[in-house]
Amino acid sequence: MLNLLWLLLGGYGVGILLPLCLPGRPGLQQLTSNVAAIVGTSTGVILGLLGLTSSEPVTGSLASTIPLLTFTVRLDPLAAFFVLTISLVGLAASIYAIGYLQHFEERASTDTLGALFNAFLLSMTFVVLADNAFFFLLAWELMSLLSYFLVVTEHEKAEVRYAGLFYLIMTHIGTAFIVVAFLIFFQGTWSFSFEAFRHPAQPLPEGMKTLVFLMALLGFGTKAGIIPLHVWLPYAHPVAPSHVSAVMSGVMIKTAIYGLIRVYFDFFGGQFPWWWGFTVLLLGTTSALLGVMYALMEHDLKRLLAFHSVENIGIILMGLGAGMIFQAYGLRELAALGLLAGLYHTINHALFKALLFLGAGSLLYATHTRNMEEYGGLLRRMPWTGIFFLIGAVSISALPPTNGFVSEWLVFQTLFLSFQIPTVFLKLMLPIAAAILALTGVLALTCFAKAFGISFLAQPRSTHARQAEEVPVSMRTGMGILAALCVALGVAPMVVVPLLDQIVAPLAGISIASKVLAIDGWALAPVNVEFSSLSTPVLALLLVASAILGLGLAVVLGGRLTTRRSKSWGCGITLTPRMEYTATGFVQPIKRVFSTIYQPTVKLETEFLAESRYFSKRRHFEFHIEPIFEKYLYDPLVAFFGTLADRLKVIQAGSLHLYLTYMFVTLIALLLLAV
Amino acid sequence: MQGLSSVGSQLVDLCSALLLLTCFAIVAQRRLSACVDLFALQSSFLVVTAALVAYLTGNPHIYIAAGLTGIIKVLIIPRVLKKVIDHLNVKRELVMHVNVPTGLLICGGLVMLAFFIAQPILPLGSLLTRDSLAIALAIVLIGLFTMIARQKAVSQLVGFLVLENGLFLGATAATYGMPLVVELGVFFDVLIATLIAGIYTNRLQDAFDSVDTDRLTVLKE
Numbered sequence: 075m076l077n078l079l080w081l082l083l084g085g086y087g088v089g090i091l092l093p094l095c096l097p098g099r100p101g102l103q104q105l106t107s108n109v110a111a112i113v114g115t116s117t118g119v120i121l122g123l124l125g126l127t128s129s130e131p132v133t134g135s136l137a138s139t140i141p142l143l144t145f146t147v148r149l150d151p152l153a154a155f156f157v158l159t160i161s162l163v164g165l166a167a168s169i170y171a172i173g174y175l176q177h178f179e180e181r182a183s184t185d186t187l188g189a190l191f192n193a194f195l196l197s198m199t200f201v202v203l204a205d206n207a208f209f210f211l212l213a214w215e216l217m218s219l220l221s222y223f224l225v226v227t228e229h230e231k232a233e234v235r236y237a238g239l240f241y242l243i244m245t246h247i248g249t250a251f252i253v254v255a256f257l258i259f260f261q262g263t264w265s266f267s268f269e270a271f272r273h274p275a276q277p278l279p280e281g282m283k284t285l286v287f288l289m290a291l292l293g294f295g296t297k298a299g300i301i302p303l304h305v306w307l308p309y310a311h312p313v314a315p316s317h318v319s320a321v322m323s324g325v326m327i328k329t330a331i332y333g334l335i336r337v338y339f340d341f342f343g344g345q346f347p348w349w350w351g352f353t354v355l356l357l358g359t360t361s362a363l364l365g366v367m368y369a370l371m372e373h374d375l376k377r378l379l380a381f382h383s384v385e386n387i388g389i390i391l392m393g394l395g396a397g398m399i400f401q402a403y404g405l406r407e408l409a410a411l412g413l414l415a416g417l418y419h420t421i422n423h424a425l426f427k428a429l430l431f432l433g434a435g436s437l438l439y440a441t442h443t444r445n446m447e448e449y450g451g452l453l454r455r456m457p458w459t460g461i462f463f464l465i466g467a468v469s470i471s472a473l474p475p476t477n478g479f480v481s482e483w484l485v486f487q488t489l490f491l492s493f494q495i496p497t498v499f500l501k502l503m504l505p506i507a508a509a510i511l512a513l514t515g516v517l518a519l520t521c522f523a524k525a526f527g528i529s530f531l532a533q534p535r536s537t538h539a540r541q542a543e544e545v546p547v548s549m550r551t552g553m554g555i556l557a558a559l560c561v562a563l564g565v566a567p568m569v570v571v572p573l574l575d576q577i578v579a580p581l582a583g584i585s586i587a588s589k590v591l592a593i594d595g596w597a598l599a600p601v602n603v604e605f606s607s608l609s610t611p612v613l614a615l616l617l618v619a620s621a622i623l624g625l626g627l628a629v630v631l632g633g634r635l636t637t638r639r640s641k642s643w644g645c646g647i648t649l650t651p652r653m654e655y656t657a658t659g660f661v662q663p664i665k666r667v668f669s670t671i672y673q674p675t676v677k678l679e680t681e682f683l684a685e686s687r688y689f690s691k692r693r694h695f696e697f698h699i700e701p702i703f704e705k706y707l708y709d710p711l712v713a714f715f716g717t718l719a720d721r722l723k724v725i726q727a728g729s730l731h732l733y734l735t736y737m738f739v740t741l742i743a744l745l746l747l748a749v
Numbered sequence: 750m751q752g753l754s755s756v757g758s759q760l761v762d763l764c765s766a767l768l769l770l771t772c773f774a775i776v777a778q779r780r781l782s783a784c785v786d787l788f789a790l791q792s793s794f795l796v797v798t799a800a801l802v803a804y805l806t807g808n809p810h811i812y813i814a815a816g817l818t819g820i821i822k823v824l825i826i827p828r829v830l831k832k833v834i835d836h837l838n839v840k841r842e843l844v845m846h847v848n849v850p851t852g853l854l855i856c857g858g859l860v861m862l863a864f865f866i867a868q869p870i871l872p873l874g875s876l877l878t879r880d881s882l883a884i885a886l887a888i889v890l891i892g893l894f895t896m897i898a899r900q901k902a903v904s905q906l907v908g909f910l911v912l913e914n915g916l917f918l919g920a921t922a923a924t925y926g927m928p929l930v931v932e933l934g935v936f937f938d939v940l941i942a943t944l945i946a947g948i949y950t951n952r953l954q955d956a957f958d959s960v961d962t963d964r965l966t967v968l969k970e
Contacts, residue, residue, distance in 0.1 A: 730905075730962040731846060734897045741893070745866045745886075 075149065076134045078121045082199065085114030089192030093185040100184040104175040107188025111168035111195060118161025118199060125154025126573050133205060142266050143212070148205035151577040152340070156202040156325075156332045159421050162559065163324040163428040164195045167317040170432050170552025173545060174317055177439055182227045182315075191318065194220040198321075201329050207256040207266040214252065214329075218245040218297075221326060224318045225310050234313045241310035244303070248296025255289035255337065258282055271341045283342065287350050290337045291357075298330035300391065301361040302703045304384045308368075311383065312376035312444065316435020317552075319376060323383045324428035328420055331390055339413070339581040344401045351398025352500070358391030359507045366517045367671060370524070370664055371699050373446045373657045375434045378525060379427065382470060385514060386423040390416045392507060393485045396492070399500060401582065407589065407601045408491055410582035414574050414590070415484035421570075422477040422563060426469035429556035433463035436549055437529065440542035446657045448536035449529040455542045460530045462553040467522035469560045472515050475614035477563035480598070482515060483608060487600035520664065528657045535651045565614045567591075567598055658697065665699075673700035757805040758880075761922075764798040765881040768918060769860070772891045772911060776852050776898075779842045784907045785830045792822035795914050798881075802921050810929045811921065817936050818917070826910065826943050833947045834903060837954055847898040856891050863887035881922035888915030902950040902960040906943065913939050 089110025093103040125132065131150035138145060149157070171191070175184060197216040204210035222245070226238035256266070262278050263270040278286070292303070299307040307327075311319050334354075338346065365384030372378035397412025436459040437452065438444055453460040469476040472483075489511065492504030534540040544550075563570055568591050575587035592599040597609035642649060665674055677696040683689045725736075771791035778784050796819045803811035834840065847855065867883035892912030896905045917935075920927050927935075950960055957964045 728966040730965055731897050731900075734893065738890075738893050738897055742862070742890075745862075749866050749869060 075121065075124055075128070075132045078117055078124070079134065079147065082114050082117040082121060083196070085110050085117055086192045086196040089114060090189045090196075093188040096185065100179045104179070104184040104188050105172060107184075107192055108168045108172045108175070111171075111192050112165060114192065114195060115161040115165035115168060118157050119165060121149070122154045122158025122161055125149040126151055126158065126576055143208040144206055144267070145209055146205040146267065147200070147203040148268070149203060151580070152332070152335060153202045155417065155421070155574070155577050156328065157199055159328060159424045160195065160198050160202070160325045163321055163424050163556075166428060166432070166552045166555045167320050168552075169555070170320075170435070170549050171317040173548035174315070174435055174439060176546070178227075178315060187224070187227055187315070190220055190223050194224060194318075194321070198326060198329060202332050205268045207259065207268065207271070210268075211249070211253060211256065215249060217326065217329070218242075218249065221318075221322055224322075225314045227315055227318070228313065231313075237309035237313045241306045244296055244306040248293045248303070251289045251293030251296070252333070255286045255293060258286050258289070259341070268341070272343070283346070286337065287346065290334060291353070294330035294333040295357070297333075298327050298387045298391075299361075299384050300357050300387060301364050301384060302707055304361065304365070305703055305708060307384060308372075308377050308380040311380035312374060316376070316431055316438060319379075319435070320428040320431035323380060323431055324424040327383060327387060328424060331387070331394070331416070331420055334394065335413070335581070338398065339401075344409070344582065346398065346402060348399050348402035348497075348500070351395050351400075351402055352503070353395070354391050354398055355395030355504075355507055358388045358395050359510050360388070361385065362388030362392060362514045363510050364671070366514050366521060367668060368699075370517060370521045370661050371672065374444045375437065375446050375525065375529065376431070376444050378446075378521065379430050379434060382430075382518070382521070383423075383427060385518065386419065386427065386470070389482065389485060389511065389514070390419045390423065392416075392511060393419060393488060396485070396488045396504060396507075397582070399495065399504075403495055405494055406582055406584040407586055408488065408494065410575075410578045410584050410586045411484070411491070411590070411601055412488045413578045413582055414571070414586070415481060415488050417574050417577060418484060418567075418570065419481035422469070422481045422560075425556050425559050425563065426466045426476070426478055429462060429466040429553055429560060430470065432549070432553045432556065433459055433466055436545045436553070439545055439549070441536075441538040443536070443538055446525065446528050449539050450535035450651060450654065451531070451533045451539060452542055453530040455539075456544045458550045459545060459553065462550075462557045463530070464526060465557040465560055467526050469564070471519040471522050473519070475561065475564045475610060475617055477560050480564055480567050480610055482511070484598070484600065486511060487606060491600060491605065517664070520661070524657055524660045528655070528660065532654050533651045535654065565610050567610055568596070571598070673702065674698065675700070757801065761798060761801055761805070762880050764794055764801060765884040765918060765922070767794045768798065768914065769884050769887060772888055773853060773856060775907060775911060776856050776891065776895060777849055779849070781834050781837075781840055781842065781901065781903050782831060784904055785827050785834070788907050788910055789823050789827040791911065791914055792818060795918060796823065798918065799921055802925060806925050808925055811925065813929060814921075814932045817933070821936055821940055822910070822914070825940065829943055829947050830903060830906065833950050836951055837903070837960060838958070839901070839960070842899055842901055842904055844900060845898055846900065852894070852898050855894060859890040859894060860887040863890055881918060885915050885919030885922055888912070888918060891915075900961045900963055902946070902953055902962055905962060906946045906950070909946075910939070910943070
């Protein structure tokens, strides 16, 4: 298995170096880098599958000359699962990139882009494989920096540079918290090896454990984009090239979920008080609800998807948090179920979010705009992209027979089973979380009804959309793979659940595969078949059957099937695209209902004709929603540091000699102190 | 062997003392090109010291370090600095933040301070070069002081190089030299730093028609 790791390393290594050695041939550069990435990711898929099915974790180690740093890798089921997720999404993205990058050839240097993309995938793989805190942090920092460079690919634009800077600052703040968490472990064990973290000589004191919990939550939470640490996400994800956005949004933020599970369940062995789980659940619920609500108001397709990442990270954390609560009360089966639901949603979100980002990339490729209001009528022009995007949209809206439905159903069931917890407070809280999850699901459905409807249906709203053409085969292949996986994971949970159980069993200490898969695997049940059960294959069959039935009935009873092409009746007025339902109009009711949260500002300026106020010359409409977190949390913080820096300016006289004197005096003072 | 080591130790001390002496000369010297010459002289003393240590201890890698010091600090850097000075319109340091007599007094004080600080450490060492440690510290402090006292970018650069000489002497004295890789890195850094500072000085001359680093205060917002 370690040979596979070398192959993976080799594949990515070639992908990093070769494009840089082929100057002046952008087409060849991007082809080699993407083919190398395909080799690397395919190896990763095999490695992940092998790691998931093997009984014993595989370890390998490489010494280094730097003290405390050994390049130790450990492929246990948890790591294998994330390697698999990263590689699957990476594979689809690399295939997609072959076609997609063609329209980047004049705008960015394809050699660096290809090299960075390979290095980014490699660093992510090592984040989850690392078995040494130092190595982990090294890979983690590399991942953050490389993704920053990928985000600023189109650095000529001020918007991109701003997003990149914002991302860089946020991710470094997050890393600082993670470093603190690991240093606390280090103090207890005097080793950076994860093995030592798992089995410390003496357990950490309670206070320190709480500190580790908070630090890890803040640190990994920043990367995951939980509210209120999500602010960088809607800036950074949209401006990156779309295949990079897909990888970032699909899997990079999942490495944070990996980190949380690793620390809470692996290092602490699931020994923690109930309020840890409750905190995670609370943050998850908030992120899920606010994420989808902000997504609804977005008309930039990629920003919309970025906000949905916040939502889905929230759903994953709800599963995880519920699992942690059950774990704290010793309800091991339910803890395992929560964890399993969270992990299931992790891979599902990776697949459908990557699919949607690739779809958004295809729209961008075809129309050169991210603004939904300029799309329209694209289903007829780009049927494949349309179908794939629809599958992604159905998935993310948690509708059967796709994967999003299965995992959200499992999260629901986990939350409903809270009646087994002995505390009244939690018995009350978890169903409320479930209710909010239901609201989230509905809002997500609205959001994607809007996204799909406005983009693909009706008439083209702009010349760009009118001239759009279907994207190249490689891009369709990339999306097709993900779409197929979305459906497969939806109808075949009996294949997925045993694999996930491999991960969950060592962490929660109990195997639940046999209980979750009722009736020989044909139905899913949340541990207890009497409570509820669901058979996705049957559901899928029913759906297909009812569609066929409906069609059949229409044919039988509806009479002769004729196609008649004529214009819609518009009360005598010629219909133009400007009369279509806009994205803004579509979400107007929701904006009204939740105006407390959105705090919208609507500005309508009308310029009238001088002759009569019955005729307007020009109308200007502006609509903003208040970015609450930026305004009330981040702006004051930034202002505070700004003032602090202003105060410190006093000692910054700008004189070289003065600075040298500072150093000199400090040196002498320290030397005298040392004597 | 005891005799040889004692004589060797004396020789090392002598060379170190000469290094220190050149420092004072640099502090007292107003002419820029003479400062550079003195720096070259100091570096050649450093080469001799390092070669002596290498011979006495039988560490061949110190020879390499000594050779590199010779090439870089005695030959290349002074030549670069002379080129820079040729470009300037002022060849002498006219106004200093601290005048020469006061500067010399302060440097004397710094040497005493260095010996005072090194006093508790010296008896602990068993190396034949241990006395040089105090001298090395003194050179570092004087180098830093030169950077503060002078206004012209070139003399500040000389101050920096003197400081670096002190560090090199300290490393040789305290541990018989750093690992060769580290030393190579340091040499490279010094060379690059000098080149950059040389270019920067020329730019300064072009932009302000002067190489007074005091003028840089106008860059502040």
